[in-house]
Amino acid sequence: MSANRPTTMLTETVRRLVHHGAVxxxxxxxxxxxxxxxAALFRSLTPAESRRLFDxxxxxxxxxxxxxxxxxxxxxxxxxxxxxxxxxxxxxxxELPQEEATRLLELLPIERAERVLxxxxxxxxxxxxxxxxxxxxxxxxxxxxxxxxxxxxxxxEEAIRQIQSTTERQMAFYLYVxxxxxxxxxxxxxxxxLMVRPETRxxxxxxxxxxxxxxxxxxEQVARIVAKYNLLAVPVVDRYNRLVGIVPVDDVVDILRxxxxxxxxxxxxxxxxxxxxxxxxxxxxxxxxxxxxSLVGGFCAVLIASxxxxxxxxxxxxxxxxxxxxxxxxxxxxxSSTIVVRGLATGNIAPSEFLRVVFKEVRIxxxxxxxxxxxxxxxxxxxxxxxxxxxxxxxxxxxxxLLAALIGSALPILFQKLGVDPAVATGPFVTTAxxxxxxxxxxxxxxxxxx
Amino acid sequence: MSANRPTTMLTETVRRLVHHGAVxxxxxxxxxxxxxxxAALFRSLTPAESRRLFDxxxxxxxxxxxxxxxxxxxxxxxxxxxxxxxxxxxxxxxELPQEEATRLLELLPIERAERVLxxxxxxxxxxxxxxxxxxxxxxxxxxxxxxxxxxxxxxxEEAIRQIQSTTERQMAFYLYVxxxxxxxxxxxxxxxxLMVRPETRxxxxxxxxxxxxxxxxxxEQVARIVAKYNLLAVPVVDRYNRLVGIVPVDDVVDILRxxxxxxxxxxxxxxxxxxxxxxxxxxxxxxxxxxxxSLVGGFCAVLIASxxxxxxxxxxxxxxxxxxxxxxxxxxxxxSSTIVVRGLATGNIAPSEFLRVVFKEVRIxxxxxxxxxxxxxxxxxxxxxxxxxxxxxxxxxxxxxLLAALIGSALPILFQKLGVDPAVATGPFVTTAxxxxxxxxxxxxxxxxxx
Numbered sequence: 001m002s003a004n005r006p007t008t009m010l011t012e013t014v015r016r017l018v019h020h021g022a023v024x025x026x027x028x029x030x031x032x033x034x035x036x037x038x039a040a041l042f043r044s045l046t047p048a049e050s051r052r053l054f055d056x057x058x059x060x061x062x063x064x065x066x067x068x069x070x071x072x073x074x075x076x077x078x079x080x081x082x083x084x085x086x087x088x089x090x091x092x093x094x095e096l097p098q099e100e101a102t103r104l105l106e107l108l109p110i111e112r113a114e115r116v117l118x119x120x121x122x123x124x125x126x127x128x129x130x131x132x133x134x135x136x137x138x139x140x141x142x143x144x145x146x147x148x149x150x151x152x153x154x155x156x157e158e159a160i161r162q163i164q165s166t167t168e169r170q171m172a173f174y175l176y177v178x179x180x181x182x183x184x185x186x187x188x189x190x191x192x193x194l195m196v197r198p199e200t201r202x203x204x205x206x207x208x209x210x211x212x213x214x215x216x217x218x219x220e221q222v223a224r225i226v227a228k229y230n231l232l233a234v235p236v237v238d239r240y241n242r243l244v245g246i247v248p249v250d251d252v253v254d255i256l257r258x259x260x261x262x263x264x265x266x267x268x269x270x271x272x273x274x275x276x277x278x279x280x281x282x283x284x285x286x287x288x289x290x291x292x293x294s295l296v297g298g299f300c301a302v303l304i305a306s307x308x309x310x311x312x313x314x315x316x317x318x319x320x321x322x323x324x325x326x327x328x329x330x331x332x333x334x335x336s337s338t339i340v341v342r343g344l345a346t347g348n349i350a351p352s353e354f355l356r357v358v359f360k361e362v363r364i365x366x367x368x369x370x371x372x373x374x375x376x377x378x379x380x381x382x383x384x385x386x387x388x389x390x391x392x393x394x395x396x397x398x399x400x401x402l403l404a405a406l407i408g409s410a411l412p413i414l415f416q417k418l419g420v421d422p423a424v425a426t427g428p429f430v431t432t433a434x435x436x437x438x439x440x441x442x443x444x445x446x447x448x449x450x451x
Numbered sequence: 452m453s454a455n456r457p458t459t460m461l462t463e464t465v466r467r468l469v470h471h472g473a474v475x476x477x478x479x480x481x482x483x484x485x486x487x488x489x490a491a492l493f494r495s496l497t498p499a500e501s502r503r504l505f506d507x508x509x510x511x512x513x514x515x516x517x518x519x520x521x522x523x524x525x526x527x528x529x530x531x532x533x534x535x536x537x538x539x540x541x542x543x544x545x546e547l548p549q550e551e552a553t554r555l556l557e558l559l560p561i562e563r564a565e566r567v568l569x570x571x572x573x574x575x576x577x578x579x580x581x582x583x584x585x586x587x588x589x590x591x592x593x594x595x596x597x598x599x600x601x602x603x604x605x606x607x608e609e610a611i612r613q614i615q616s617t618t619e620r621q622m623a624f625y626l627y628v629x630x631x632x633x634x635x636x637x638x639x640x641x642x643x644x645l646m647v648r649p650e651t652r653x654x655x656x657x658x659x660x661x662x663x664x665x666x667x668x669x670x671e672q673v674a675r676i677v678a679k680y681n682l683l684a685v686p687v688v689d690r691y692n693r694l695v696g697i698v699p700v701d702d703v704v705d706i707l708r709x710x711x712x713x714x715x716x717x718x719x720x721x722x723x724x725x726x727x728x729x730x731x732x733x734x735x736x737x738x739x740x741x742x743x744x745s746l747v748g749g750f751c752a753v754l755i756a757s758x759x760x761x762x763x764x765x766x767x768x769x770x771x772x773x774x775x776x777x778x779x780x781x782x783x784x785x786x787s788s789t790i791v792v793r794g795l796a797t798g799n800i801a802p803s804e805f806l807r808v809v810f811k812e813v814r815i816x817x818x819x820x821x822x823x824x825x826x827x828x829x830x831x832x833x834x835x836x837x838x839x840x841x842x843x844x845x846x847x848x849x850x851x852x853l854l855a856a857l858i859g860s861a862l863p864i865l866f867q868k869l870g871v872d873p874a875v876a877t878g879p880f881v882t883t884a885x886x887x888x889x890x891x892x893x894x895x896x897x898x899x900x901x902x
Contacts, residue, residue, distance in 0.1 A: 034662075036679050043801075073799070164645055173624045173642070173683070190641045191624070194615055211485075227708070228487050230701035232624065232683055249700050250681035256704060257678070260711030261793055267715070268789035269782055275790070275799055283815045287786060288822075294782050295823050298775025299830055305771040306834065312770050316763050319770035320756040324749025326774055327886050330781065331720060331745050335738060338719035339726070342712050348524065348726055350494075364734045371739075372746050379750055383757065431782065435774050 010037065011044050018053050026053065027060045035064065039071035042080065050076070051083040058088060066095030069104065075278055078107055086112065090119040098127030099144050099245075106136075139222045140215030142255075143236045143245030149176045152185055152203030156196055163190075173232050176243055177202045184235055184243040186210050212237050215244060222247050223255040224347065263345055266423035267338060269294070269431075290428045297432025301326075301439045308443040311450065317384050318446050321393045322439065324376060329400035329438040332368065333430045336361040336408030341422050344412060351416050358409045365405030369398035392449050396442035403441065404434040461488065462495050469503050477504065478511045486515065490522035493531065501527070502534040509539060517546030520555065526729055529558055537563065541570040549578030550595050550696075557587075590673045591666030593706075594687045594696030600627045603636055603654030607647055614641075624683050627694055628653045635686055635694040637661050663688050666695060673698050674706040675798065714796055717874035718789060720745070720882075741879045748883025752777075752890045759894040762901065768835050769897050772844045773890065775827060780851035780889040783819065784881045787812040787859030792873050795863060802867050809860045816856030820849035843900050847893035854892065855885040 010033065017026045030038050038057075042050050057065035069077060069092055081089055089108070093101040093116070105113050105128060117125050127145070134140025148166065150159050159175060175193065177186045186206025196205065212235045213222045226234050226249055236245040262272040269290035270283075277283050305312065305322075312319050340357060343349030349357055377394030381387060408430050412422035461484065468477045481489050489508075493501050508516035520528060520543055532540055540559070544552040544567070556564050556579060568576050578596070585591025599617065601610050610626060626644065628637045637657025647656065663686045664673045677685050677700055687696040713723040720741035721734075728734050756763065756773075763770050791808060794800030800808055828845030832838060859881050863873035 034680065036681075160645060163642070173640075189624075190645070191614070194611060194641070227701075227704045229485065230487075232700070249683070249704070250678075253678045253681075253700070253704060253707065256707055257711070257797060260708070260715075261797065264711070264715055264718070264789055264793050268786045270786050270790070275794065275797075280811060280814045280818065283811070284818045287783075287815070287819060291779065291782060291819060291823060295775060295779060295827060298778045299827070301774035301778075302771045302830075302834070305774070306768070309767055309771075313764075313767045316760055316767070316770075317757070319763050319767075319773065320753045320760075322770065322773045323752035323756070323777055323886055323890055324746060326777070327745060327749045327752075327781075327882065328742065330778075331742060331882065332738075334785075335719045335721050338715055339721070342715050343726065346708060346712065346726075360731060360734070363731045364738070367731065367735045368738060368742060372742060376746060376750070379753075383753070431778065435778055439774055 011041050014041055014053065015045065015049060018049055018056070023056055023060070026056050030057060030068075031061060031064060035067040036071045038064075038068045039073075039076075042068075042072055042076040047079050047083050050080050054080055054084070058092060062092065063095055066092050070096055070100050074107060075275075077104060079278070081108060086116055086119060090116045094121055094124045097144060097146055098124065099131055099142055102128045102131040102141070134215055137219045138215065139213045139217045139219065139236045139247060140245070142219055142222075142251060143215070143247050144251075145245050147176060147233075147235070147243070147246045148174070149178045149182070149243055150202060152177050152179055152201065152206075154202050155198065156193055156200045156202070156205075157198035159202060160193060160198075174246075175202075176235055176246075177206050178243055182242040184210060184212060184237050184241055187235065210235070212241075213247065214239070219247075219255050220259050223252045223259070226252040227256065259345070263341060263423040266421070267334075267341060267427050269427045293428040294431055297428075297435050300432075300436045304436060304440050305443060308447050311443060311447040315386075315389065315446075315450055317380075317386070317389055318392070318443070318450070321376070321380060321396070322442070325393070325396045325400050325442045326435055326438050328372060328397055329404040329434045330431060331404075332365050332401045333404030333408035333434040336365070336405045337412055337426045337430050340409050340412045341426055344416050344422055349413075351413050354410075354413050357413065358406065361405040361409035362402060365401045366398075369401035372401075373398040388449055392442075392446045396438075396445055399441040399445070400434070400438035403437045404430070407433045407437070462492050465492055465504065466496065466500060469500055469507070474507055474511070477507050481508060481519075482512060482515060486518040487522045489515075489519045490524075490527075493519075493523055493527045498530050498534050501531050505531055505535070509543060513543065514546055517543050521547055521551050525558060526726075528555060530729070532559060537567055537570065541567045545572055545575045548595060548597055549575065550582055550593055553579045553582040553592070585666055588670045589666065590664045590668045590670065590687045590698060591696070593670055593673075593702060594666070594698050595702075596696050598627060598684075598686070598694070598697045599625070600629045600633070600694055601653060603628050603630055603652065603657075605653050606649065607644055607651045607653070607656075608649035610653060611644060611649075625697075626653075627686055627697075628657050629694055633693040635661060635663060635688050635692055638686065661686065663692075664698065665690070670698075670706050671710050674703045674710070677703040678707065710796070714792060714874040717872070718785075718792060718878050720878045744879040745882055748879075748886050751883075751887045755887060755891050756894060759898050762894060762898040766837075766840065766897070766901055768831075768837070768840055769843070769894070769901070772827070772831060772847070773893070776844070776847045776851050776893045777886055777889050779823060779848055780855040780885045781882060782855075783816050783852045784855030784859035784885040787816070787856045788863055788877045788881050791860050791863045792877055795867050795873055800864075802864050805861075805864050808864065809857065812856040812860035813853060816852045817849075820852035823852075824849040839900055843893075843897045847889075847896050850892040850896070851885070851889035854888045855881070858884045858888070 014029060054065060057068060093104060101124060117128060131141050150162060173190055175188045179185055187210050188205050211225060211229055213225060215236055215238050222234060233246045233248040235243055236247060238244050261275060265272045265274060271286040274283050274286055340349060373394040376397050377390040380393040381390035411429055412426045415422045415425050465480060505516060508519060544555060552575060568579060582592050601613060624641055626639045629635055638661050639656050662676060662680055664676055666687055666689050673685060684697045684699040686694055687698060689695050712726060716723045716725060722737040725734050725737055791800060824845040827848050828841040831844040832841035862880055863877045866873040866876045
């Protein structure tokens with residue numbers, strides 16, 4: 001199978017079979033398809049179709065139904081859960097690894113989640129409660145408890161025999177070496193296990209240091225460790241350095257994508273929840289706060305402008321140039337803040353580089369502001385034949401761009417230093433500040449020079 | 452070692468030792484540190500210090516110097532290469548896997564790159580030329596040629612013996628099964644190799660389908676395959692389905708991060724090159740085109756405004772409200788375009804969903820526009836006691852937001868359908884279009900209702 005073949009055909013085939021109630025064919029086709037591709041199907045099905053397809057899988061291949069559920073987009077799981085009974089939700093979650101069951105259970109409304117948790121086998125519900133103990137988005141919450149940990153005293157031969165007798169669902173590629181109290185001592189790749197003499201003890205094979213995450217580490221930090229050191233999984237230890245889980249690289253891939261989306265959405269003044277939000281109301285609610293802040297900023301600009309009523313009434317052409325003066329400032333502010341927010345997120349910019357970064361952004365804005373200020377000034381002169389007005393427009397644009405670059409680069413670093421997520425707070429502040437300061441500078445210059 | 456310990460101490464120690472010429476200590480400390488952490492040191496060193504540190508490593512542990520170079524940020528490599536002689540660059544690149552040597556060679560100015568390529572051993576230069584055959588950002592260019600491929604006819608016992616005798620630098624976790632002509636037949640994890648009887652033939656262990664990428668696939672597409680199917684590496688085949696390389700998941704992690712940065716920067720109207728750009732001039736050059744487009748758009752707004760000179764001269768308060776009307780439109784436009792561009796990039800939005808997506812964004816803007824239009828209208832009335840003006844401001848804001856949402860959501864999908872990168876083209880068009888259409892709607896309404 002090529003991973004790139006069109007799945008529209010598959011969707012249409014399955015949809016038709018579901019409609020005709022051709023149960024054995026549906027089961028057969030889904031079993032021959034990768035769970036990820038079956039999961040993608042749900043994207044284009046109606047809730048009724050989703051429910052019927054899922055019911056068929058649940059009845060005839062429960063394990064597959066669980067695997068598919070695990071790979072479905074959160075909004076599709078959400079929709080499906082709405083039409084599935086508690087008992088079915090409970091049974092399918094029990095088929096999943098604990099951390100996955102936890103993740104999916106959290107998609108349910110709190111009361112329903114508790115009801116489903118009550119219904120679960122003790123084994124599963126204990127596992128879920130274990131993960132729920134850790135705060136959201138921490139290593140403890142997302143870690144898999146399905147790992148290979150063996151005692152340092154074992155020989156390679158004994159280790160291989162142990163591996164052969166285990167039945168983990170996931171494939172493991174690292175073997176973690178622990179002492180008799182489960183303290184993490186080291187890590188060995190399966191490949192290295194094949195390269196040494198069978199009587200070698202595991203304890204002899206491990207180096208001094210092992211990279212690990214702590215249960216309370218933020219998932220983003222965990223992802224950065226895995227990315228930096230090119231790991232396939234990072235072991236997670238509790239505060240006594242006991243090995244309690246691992247975060248595999250495929251989860252890290254998802255985390256990095258989510259975090260990037262989160263930052264982009266926050267910079268635009270909304271929330272990453274929007275990507276899973278099906279309803280218009282949810283989106284409206286998520287965008288309300290920032291737009292309100294922006295409206296307040298805009299109204300400040302109105303008040304400032306009204307303060308310069310005489311100037312504007314005297315030379316109405318000044319008003320014409322408000323859009324480019326504020327617009328160009330806004331653009332440069334967005335550029336500076338995007339570069340700094342992303343730089344902070346990827347570690348490319350350190351908060352200690354404050355002065356270097358801000359100075360560079362201001363220098364860029366100076367050059368761009370001189371160039372485009374001249375250009376707009378010439379245009380203003382051509383339009384009005386008023387050299388002084390052209391000068392005001394020109395310098396207004398320059399000052400507006402300088403202020404925007406200063407605010408756009410300085411604010412995110414300051415937020416980071418204060419422990420506030422730079423992505424979440426930067427957007428509103430930068431646009432509001434550039435709008436009000438920009439118009440203040442422009443109209444202030446105008447009233448100073450023209451009246 | 453904890454991956455989270457502060458590295459400032461390490462930086463200061465190494466810097467001091469380098470200054471004092473304490474060569475053996477520098478070598479020892481770097482050998483005890485992970486290459487990724489040594490690479491991070493270069494971030495805070497001056498070019499002279501970088502050169503001295505690198506020289507020490509190069510002289511005393513060339514393999515380590517190559518490993519460190521491989522992990523360094525591109526802008527640091529860039530700076531280092533500027534102060535290193537061609538011969539040293541050549542020698543250190545020869546220590547690296549071919550695809551890494553290719554990647555780093557590309558950081559050099561084209562003439563210098565050719566000179567270095569000429570100096571290389573035939574083996575390395577052939578490998579580099581092999582990768583250079585494939586276009587930038589394709590699977591062929593970035594793939595590693597360091598993989599385990601064994602004939603389907605071998606038994607598991609023979610396979611394990613072969614693995615034990617190979618000396619790949621990278622750790623491999625998958626074994627690829629090929630026929631006598633190198634055609635890719637299947638993939639087996641090392642762990643599964645341990646689970647079956649030694650006399651089993653590899654050909655018996657593989658399933659029907661194997662996920663693969665083609666040499667000409669875009670790296671982003673390759674990354675999506677690996678992310679979707681939770682792979683640790685994806686095999687790359689040529690057009691005859693012969694296995695020619697693999698793309699491991701750690702490269703995919705880097706690609707996904709880079710692509711997210713790229714999209715963010717492009718949305719803000721600059722280029723991902725900015726993250727590695729040290730000079731102000733480079734940044735200015737990268738931002739020039741979009742800002743010019745934006746200035747042209749801003750000037751269109753000026754022309755439109757001047758067309759309504761009589762309206763503005765008649766009631767100067769109309770000018771006061773230009774900033775919030777355009778600003779709020781700009782914000783909603785950015786929100787819609789960010790959501791759609793990111794949705795298209797992650798596959799969460801399909802181009803076929805055009806109408807649903809645009810309709811949703813417009814619906815959101817309608818609700819937000821009604822609410823904030825009312826709010827701004829009330830404020831306008833409180834300020835001016837002019838009900839008609841308040842109505843104009845109110846409806847101007849609403850229309851400006853509706854147009855912005857429409858353009859912000861429709862444009863990226865249209866660009867995608869036309870085969871244009873939605874991230875690169877959306878930013879300039881959306882802000883320009885929202886500014887001009889927004890002011891046209893607002894002043895048009897004003898002249899219609901107020902004069």
